[in-house]
Amino acid sequence: MAVGYRRERIDRGIKARCDDIFALSSYREVLYLVVPRVLPVLLLLVIPLVVGIYWAKVIVMACIIAILALSWDLMFAAGMISLGQALFFGIGAYIAGSLNHYLGLPPAFTIPIATIGGGILCTLLLSPVLRLRGIYFAMVTLALSLMFVRIIEATRILGGTEGMTALSPFPSLWVEVYLSLIVVLLCLFGFRRLINTDYGLVLRGIGENDRAVMSGGINIYWYKAQTLFIGSAVAAFAGAFTAHYQMVVGMAAFALDYSILPLAAVVVGGSGTFAGAALGALILVPLSEALRAFVGLRIVFYCLAMVIFIVALPEGIFHYLQRRYHQFERLVEVEVRK
Amino acid sequence: MGAVLVYGLINSVILALTAIGFSLTFGISGVANLAHGGLYILAGYLTWQLFIHLGLPYALAAVLAVIICGVIGALIYRLVLLRVRGLMLSEVIATFGLGIAILEALRWAGLISYKYKLPAFIKGGLQIGGVAVDYQRFLAVIIGLLLVAGLWFFTHRTKIGLAFRGIAQNERTALAYGIESDQAAMLSVAFGSALAAVAAIIILPLGVTTVDIGYEILIIAFAVGIVGGLESTLGIVVAAFLLGYSQTFAAMYIGTHWIMIVNLIAIVLVLIIKPSGLFGKFKELEERV
Amino acid sequence: MKGDYFLKVDDLSKRFGGVIAVDKVSFDLQQGEFLGLIGPNGSGKTTLVNLITGFVKPDSGKVIYRGKDITGRMPYTIANLGIARTFQMVRPFYHMPAYKNLIIPLYSPRVKKLSGGKYGERDHVAIDLLEDVGFERDSFVPYKIAGSLPHGYLKRMELARCMALRPDLIILDELFSGMSMSEVASTMPIIEKLQEEGKTMVVIEHRLRELFRVANRVIVLNFGRKIADGTPAEVMNSEAVKKAYLGTEAE
Numbered sequence: 001m002a003v004g005y006r007r008e009r010i011d012r013g014i015k016a017r018c019d020d021i022f023a024l025s026s027y028r029e030v031l032y033l034v035v036p037r038v039l040p041v042l043l044l045l046v047i048p049l050v051v052g053i054y055w056a057k058v059i060v061m062a063c064i065i066a067i068l069a070l071s072w073d074l075m076f077a078a079g080m081i082s083l084g085q086a087l088f089f090g091i092g093a094y095i096a097g098s099l100n101h102y103l104g105l106p107p108a109f110t111i112p113i114a115t116i117g118g119g120i121l122c123t124l125l126l127s128p129v130l131r132l133r134g135i136y137f138a139m140v141t142l143a144l145s146l147m148f149v150r151i152i153e154a155t156r157i158l159g160g161t162e163g164m165t166a167l168s169p170f171p172s173l174w175v176e177v178y179l180s181l182i183v184v185l186l187c188l189f190g191f192r193r194l195i196n197t198d199y200g201l202v203l204r205g206i207g208e209n210d211r212a213v214m215s216g217g218i219n220i221y222w223y224k225a226q227t228l229f230i231g232s233a234v235a236a237f238a239g240a241f242t243a244h245y246q247m248v249v250g251m252a253a254f255a256l257d258y259s260i261l262p263l264a265a266v267v268v269g270g271s272g273t274f275a276g277a278a279l280g281a282l283i284l285v286p287l288s289e290a291l292r293a294f295v296g297l298r299i300v301f302y303c304l305a306m307v308i309f310i311v312a313l314p315e316g317i318f319h320y321l322q323r324r325y326h327q328f329e330r331l332v333e334v335e336v337r338k
Numbered sequence: 339m340g341a342v343l344v345y346g347l348i349n350s351v352i353l354a355l356t357a358i359g360f361s362l363t364f365g366i367s368g369v370a371n372l373a374h375g376g377l378y379i380l381a382g383y384l385t386w387q388l389f390i391h392l393g394l395p396y397a398l399a400a401v402l403a404v405i406i407c408g409v410i411g412a413l414i415y416r417l418v419l420l421r422v423r424g425l426m427l428s429e430v431i432a433t434f435g436l437g438i439a440i441l442e443a444l445r446w447a448g449l450i451s452y453k454y455k456l457p458a459f460i461k462g463g464l465q466i467g468g469v470a471v472d473y474q475r476f477l478a479v480i481i482g483l484l485l486v487a488g489l490w491f492f493t494h495r496t497k498i499g500l501a502f503r504g505i506a507q508n509e510r511t512a513l514a515y516g517i518e519s520d521q522a523a524m525l526s527v528a529f530g531s532a533l534a535a536v537a538a539i540i541i542l543p544l545g546v547t548t549v550d551i552g553y554e555i556l557i558i559a560f561a562v563g564i565v566g567g568l569e570s571t572l573g574i575v576v577a578a579f580l581l582g583y584s585q586t587f588a589a590m591y592i593g594t595h596w597i598m599i600v601n602l603i604a605i606v607l608v609l610i611i612k613p614s615g616l617f618g619k620f621k622e623l624e625e626r627v
Numbered sequence: 628m629k630g631d632y633f634l635k636v637d638d639l640s641k642r643f644g645g646v647i648a649v650d651k652v653s654f655d656l657q658q659g660e661f662l663g664l665i666g667p668n669g670s671g672k673t674t675l676v677n678l679i680t681g682f683v684k685p686d687s688g689k690v691i692y693r694g695k696d697i698t699g700r701m702p703y704t705i706a707n708l709g710i711a712r713t714f715q716m717v718r719p720f721y722h723m724p725a726y727k728n729l730i731i732p733l734y735s736p737r738v739k740k741l742s743g744g745k746y747g748e749r750d751h752v753a754i755d756l757l758e759d760v761g762f763e764r765d766s767f768v769p770y771k772i773a774g775s776l777p778h779g780y781l782k783r784m785e786l787a788r789c790m791a792l793r794p795d796l797i798i799l800d801e802l803f804s805g806m807s808m809s810e811v812a813s814t815m816p817i818i819e820k821l822q823e824e825g826k827t828m829v830v831i832e833h834r835l836r837e838l839f840r841v842a843n844r845v846i847v848l849n850f851g852r853k854i855a856d857g858t859p860a861e862v863m864n865s866e867a868v869k870k871a872y873l874g875t876e877a878e
Contacts, residue, residue, distance in 0.1 A: 128609035143560040154595030205731045212718040217706035217735030303439035310428045311421050
């Protein structure tokens with residue numbers, strides 16, 4: 001008889017929530033549920049006031065990537081894996097940039113128009129692919145995002161290689177920081193709320209098993225299109241925002257960075273929870289800023305992080321943290337017969 | 339007119355050669371090897387290093403590069419893909435991440451200047467129907483056609499090839515027949531990678547070796563695959579010729595920058611009219627089970 | 628006279644590559660009929676159901692439901708017209724609790740039109756439906772993640788999911804396969820009740836004893852072709868059917 005060990009996971013006794021129902025019987029339970037939600041939000045809102053301008057800008061960048069990651073997570077929930085978030089981002093950026101550059105509209109107009117218009121355009125562009133298997137959606141988003149760069153470079157439309165410069169900026173850095181933060185929080189909590197409704201359940205069903213959803217009388221393509229619209233509109237917002245934040249729009253709007261960074265953020269943070277996507281972005285972007293000495297290797301770093309996480313810790317950091325928060329593990333002695 | 343015919347042929351075969359590795363891996367094992375572009379450029383880089391820095395004879399360097407790429411492909415499967423087999427998200431992200439990592443690492447290592455030009459196998463050229471064609475392109479066409487024909491024969495007529503295709507279509511049945519699907523998938527990824535290397539060695543001497551070409555390779559492989567249907571060798575050939583001649587036509591009569599637009603229009607048209615590709619066997623719109 | 632029949636299947640055919648799965652099958656169904664669909668394995672029963680419900684597009688032939696031509700329409704369109712089916716290989720949403728599996732059909736346009744329903748109300752309807760198939764609302768079963776339920780439970784959940792659509796025509800594809808005797812015994816009353824309520828049903832089954840208790844008409848398929856059509860007694864006495872199931876005697 002030898003002694004082996006088995007890992008046991010047990011829920012903590014204070015798990016007080018089932019779906020929408022909270023059963024609270026003490027302040028401890030209230031805190032247990034409220035703190036992980038409220039504390040990070042408060043931190044996020046306060047940190048920009050404390051760190052310098054440089055890191056505030058990093059936070060804006062992290063928020064932009066977080067928005068892209070959140071939109072990716074939504075599309076993933078409905079079964080669409082996008083390898084080309086840059087496509088939606090770039091379309092939003094170019095719409096906002098063009099409206100500002102050629103028509104002189106201020107950001108308060110260009111951004112909403114770019115958001116909605118970008119969403120409509122992207123949905124129309126990708127609607128034929130919705131009927132095909134998942135790999136086609138991934139391929140087409142990647143191919144289109146790569147192609148748009150080259151087409152703009154070759155045909156020199158919309159500013160060509162120089163792009164459109166001298167776009168109207170935001171009133172101040174604080175507007176930029178808090179606008180982006182608030183949009184991240186809106187998307188985060190909004191998407192979480194959405195995915196927990198019956199509508200969100202239908203979307204999750206489509207992502208998991210679309211034939212079963214079809215047999216239940218639901219037009220999966222229409223719902224996929226709606227999800228695509230919401231996701232691409234949000235990503236287009238990120239693009240439009242960046243256009244006015246950087247005051248320039250060029251081919252770099254379709255850069256691979258905007259496809260890979262959100263993807264790495266979701267993989268590292270954990271797909272399917274939205275909070276993981278935001279968390280991943282808020283971890284990776286500042287981290288890579290700290291490593292900015294290795295300029296050329298940034299994308300390599302993201303890609304390798306992505307690959308390592310997808311193989312070694314596919315659940316992502318958020319799920320891991322959630323698990324540790326809600327459960328505790330212990331090793332139990334077990335007799336092992338030889 | 340003769341020029342269009344000849345250049346179109348060359349272009350088409352080159353497109354087919356580029357895409358065949360990717361499409362074959364996908365058709366055989368269901369693995370979309372998005373590292374295809376990365377492996378392509380890596381092959382060129384390896385050949386260069388072996389040839390220039392180690393001073394090996396060119397033929398030996400080329401062969402070694404092909405073998406190394408094949409081995410790398412097998413390693414990618416064995417170390418990474420095996421652990422995430424069946425989870426489409428993970429497979430796609432893993433190969434995608436590795437491919438981009440390879441390309442950007444090479445970019446960081448300096449693969450952007452014009453000094454990376456692989457020499458042609460044979461210098462000089464000949465005349466075909468009054469059109470000047472250099473030997474390298476001529477060789478590319480010959481090897482390309484032979485390769486495509488050989489691969490079609492392999493996957494449609496030999497027992498091993500048919501076994502591979504069986505795995506792609508229905509893995510469980512193939513397993514029941516005793517075909518080790520993991521082994522076969524590993525071989526197919528290795529094979530596809532080696533094919534990417536072969537294509538690189540033949541085609542790269544025709545131009546400069548830069549990292550951005552790696553991304554273009556991905557676009558080409560996707561475009562040809564989408565237009566022709568990912569699982570069908572015949573589809574790849576037909577799509578390659580369709581795109582090849584359209585591109586040549588556009589380049590000669592409208593402008594070279596229209597090549598990418600031709601690709602885009604082709605993809606959009608196919609997606610609207612017949613989304614699974616010209617010869618796509620998985621008719622998504624009809625079989626909904 | 629097409630309008631008289633509830634469901635009319637007209638010369639339906641489908642081949643996959645070299646195999647003819649369904650070969651010019653025709654039959655009419657009256658409202659309220661209980662049709663049994665039987666035949667040896669591989670005789671095309673499931674394919675026929677797939678053709679009727681839109682999951683496979685037929686090569687030729689027509690399907691007319693209540694006067695409307697539904698040949699080759701999308702599965703969700705057909706489901707919204709009132710035809711619900713179960714799958715032989717169960718297709719639950721493994722990662723959701725059992726009752727949430729039912730919310731998805733409750734979200735369809737058909738159910739929305741018939742009974743409204745807002746967020747939160749569907750939960751109650753789902754629990755009710757699960758109770759109808761035998762899962763007590765006070766037990767833990769409706770709240771367990773579907774992936775952790777045994778196969779027999781999942782089959783009953785399939786039936787509940789079918790009923791959630793408020794169908795007029797119910798097609799069951801081997802519902803009892805994989806169920807234990809006690810589960811079959813507890814599910815039969817549900818089927819009998821559906822028949823008493825006047826629902827039109829098409830049931831594919833291998834358990835002929837249970838099927839013949841409720842079915843008033845049986846169609847037999849073999850190699851994709853219809854070889855018998857009549858009452859259970861007529862069909863079991865038919866020479867063609869005996870040959871299909873048992874084969875001919877060796878000479």
